[in-house]
Amino acid sequence: MATAIHSAAAPVVFPRDTETGQLFAANFDHRPFEFRHALNTMDLFQMPALLKLAERCMKKRQHKSHYESGEPVVNGYFGSKPADMTLVQALERIGESRNWIILKRIHEEPEYRAALELFISELSELTGADLRRRYCDPILTIFITSPNRITPYHLDGEANFLAQVQGTKSVFLYNAHDPKILTQEEMERYWTGNLLAPRWHDELLEGHWRYELSPGVGVFNPATFPHWVKNNDNVSVSVSINFKRVRNDAIGAYRANYFARKIGLHPTVPGQRPGADRLKNLTFGKLYEGAYAARTALRSRFGI
Numbered sequence: 390m391a392t393a394i395h396s397a398a399a400p401v402v403f404p405r406d407t408e409t410g411q412l413f414a415a416n417f418d419h420r421p422f423e424f425r426h427a428l429n430t431m432d433l434f435q436m437p438a439l440l441k442l443a444e445r446c447m448k449k450r451q452h453k454s455h456y457e458s459g460e461p462v463v464n465g466y467f468g469s470k471p472a473d474m475t476l477v478q479a480l481e482r483i484g485e486s487r488n489w490i491i492l493k494r495i496h497e498e499p500e501y502r503a504a505l506e507l508f509i510s511e512l513s514e515l516t517g518a519d520l521r522r523r524y525c526d527p528i529l530t531i532f533i534t535s536p537n538r539i540t541p542y543h544l545d546g547e548a549n550f551l552a553q554v555q556g557t558k559s560v561f562l563y564n565a566h567d568p569k570i571l572t573q574e575e576m577e578r579y580w581t582g583n584l585l586a587p588r589w590h591d592e593l594l595e596g597h598w599r600y601e602l603s604p605g606v607g608v609f610n611p612a613t614f615p616h617w618v619k620n621n622d623n624v625s626v627s628v629s630i631n632f633k634r635v636r637n638d639a640i641g642a643y644r645a646n647y648f649a650r651k652i653g654l655h656p657t658v659p660g661q662r663p664g665a666d667r668l669k670n671l672t673f674g675k676l677y678e679g680a681y682a683a684r685t686a687l688r689s690r691f692g693i
């Protein structure tokens with residue numbers, strides 16, 4: 390039976406035993422691991438609530454949610470947004486179509502914000518990391534996928550706890566630290582805006598790790614570890630809880646290295662010399678962020 394989040398005694402979302410604590414503390418932000426959770430018992434993530442949430446998203450002038458239709462392959466790009474279907478219709482037809490729906494930044498809705506706060510508290514305790522201070526911009530996202538649909542190979546810049554709520558699916562994960570999977574040049578291109586930079590690897594179809602997700606099971610996906618997903622013959626609902634490090638000098642270093650390589654230099658690999666990464670981030674990295682923010686502001690203000 391589904392549990393409301395505001396019951397008299399707050400539900401425990403993640404197990405609190407010693408073994409689980411050790412698993413989270415040893416691996417968070419470094420290596421993938423499977424975990425148990427109770428998000429699948431919360432009303433907020435069941436289909437009736439998701440339909441209401443999608444309706445609320447549509448009423449917002451600038452909702453950030455995304456939906457698309459199509460049959461992408463693992464090494465291709467994603468589908469396209471159907472012109473003849475609304476977000477709510479895409480959700481209503483999820484069982485008999487090839488749709489992929491992303492309800493983005495849903496923690497901007499009060500009841501989902503309360504859920505996210507609960508997750509942050511429990512995950513801080515389990516990981517031993519103060520997620521409210523050492524990490525920033527926590528994001529709650531819901532993925533709803535049609536039967537048998539693939540999410541193509543890609544990587545994300547945030548650490549991700551992916552919790553399965555409905556249906557089953559396979560997640561294939563790749564080690565970002567393996568130079569045969571991700572080269573320095575690919576990382577530099579990714580962090581300077583080319584989201585398609587990571588190359589697909591035919592020789593390693595099923596990745597370094599394969600996780601079978603079912604309701605109550607989740608996987609931790611470290612930041613920048615490439616992955617692809619294959620849904621089984623069912624509608625899948627997954628909840629993603631994302632975190633970014635407050636201080637991440639490697640990103641600024643990759644951006645500086647991208648331009649250094651363009652003028653013929655052979656820059657140091659980020660992570661090898663933390664002092665050099667820090668300097669690159671505080672100089673070129675901050676310049677890059679400032680220029681990017683200015684460009685985004687101009688685009689949204691003047692449409693250029």
Ligand SMILES: [Fe+2]
Pocket residue numbers: 543544545616
């Ligand atoms: Fe992803």
